Amino acid sequence: FVGEDVTRNLRTIRSIPLVLRTEEAVPQRLEVRGEVILGIEAFESLNRRREKEGLPAFANPRNAAAGSLRQLDPRITARRPLDIFCYAVGRVDGRSFERHSEALDALKRWGLKVNSNVRLCANVEEALAYYADTEAMRETLDYEIDGVVLKVDRFDLQRALGEKSRSPRWAVAYKFPPRQETTVIRDIVVQVGRTGALTPVAIMEPVRVAGVEVRRATLHNQEEMDRKDVRIGDTVIVQRAGDVIPEVVRAIPSMRTGKERRFVIPDRCPVCGAEVLKSEDEAVYRCTGLSCPAQLKERVRHFASKGAMDIDGLGDKLVAQLVDQGLVRDVADLDYLSKEDLAGLDRMADKSAQNLLDALEASKLRSSSRLLFALGIRHVGEHIAEVLIDAFHTIDRLAEASEEDLVAVYEIGPGVAKSVVMFFGQEENRNVIEKLKAAGVRFEAEEKRAVSEPHLKGKTFVFTGALSSFTRDEVQEIVKRLGARATSSVSKKTDYVVAGENAGSKLEKARGLGVTVLSEEAFKELIGMK
Ligand SMILES: [Zn+2]
Incomplete structure (x- = not known):
């Protein structure tokens, strides 16, 4: 089994039958592919409710559907009016199909929901007519689509056509052009993402684009903003393409009054005040603060994750509580938590508090390469962390290395080198490392096991x-x-x-x-x- 098990949540979706209809013989085993969706109306009322409760709104129905499906508690999923469209079969034992359309018809007879707008087309002209008809009725649907998928119906032809590296040769997505509307930018703000990336976001007069109200749109980065010459106060064209975040396409300079203002990304993080740096190889500006609250939850989660420090029992909810209550301001704070700190948290029994403290104690013995990976330095994955520890033996020596020292190591490129030097160059990050060291976390390389197998x-x-x-x-x-x-x-x-x-x-x-x-x-x- 690969991926996440969402079976219990799927059972709460009303259009998925718990038992197949059996007027017609059913196969012993039936694998069905489908896409779970959330209707536009349901999406908007869900977001209104979330805003009232002070929760972040979902960016689009697709994110909301995915988020609902991945809930740990099926009762929450059950309260979201999810629906499903089944669109293909996988393995089927005890029944064979010659055509895709035949399989879909069988799914319907067995009680599974298939989109009613599927059409069998005899030739290219009919397929193009289908595309045009579907685009024309796009606005009337209660779910979002960004195009149609054209598939070869006969399975023998599908097999003969085969697959390319990532996609089949017998199916093609034919996208509609994105929907655009005009509105005014009231303000431009900077949003700090979980990886520290600073993204300029336009706050706009609300406008409906392809059936969904849009108030915010991404301006991507400084270069894009400059290239498009988008200013605060501008009248602009915004677009939504499928489930992508709405974006500002361009400004309309002829609508300017002279009061428009340009926006420049600040050189200090608006959340934590740390220095903002732009690496040469990408257009993104990043906050370099290791204890930036905007990034902290994600950093702590990464720090505790399996391939990193593997801290058993430190799940997402607990991480959120620790950060929100100010008990954890950087990853090193984890090692200084006391039983009293933990006692004040929700659903934290004495025994689970002790288990977590034991797990934290055990995590201090992880190898230094895992610690390096756990620090979440950009471009330093599990493998690169090992390469770096092999070459420098200790994190302290690595911290002293220059870009030249780093690129001299086999497998280390300029991107990694720059990012490592930038990371250790920040005083805040060095403080966190000193704190980890003082807590007794291992910093030296252990005996290397044989690599050749x-x-x-x-x-x-x-x-x-x-x-x-x-x-x-x-x-x-x-x-x-x-x-x-x-x-x-x-x-x-x-x-x-x-x-x-x-x-x-x-x-x-x-x-x-x-x-x-x-x-x-x-x-x-x-x-x-x-
Ligand atoms: Zn920050």
């Missing part, structure tokens, strides 16, 4: 889906060092398929061919990382 020599790997600890380049490099190789397509000759999150057709193919499938964790074990 000769049993992997000559083996072929295929990676699919998103891996949480490595980038694609990293895994390629790792298997190469072990004498194995990574290829892009699965065949009978493939030795291992490593499936990350949202693994798709390659995973299915591997299962079909009986190729060994590994989770990311199992892969780490295989290469001796565990």
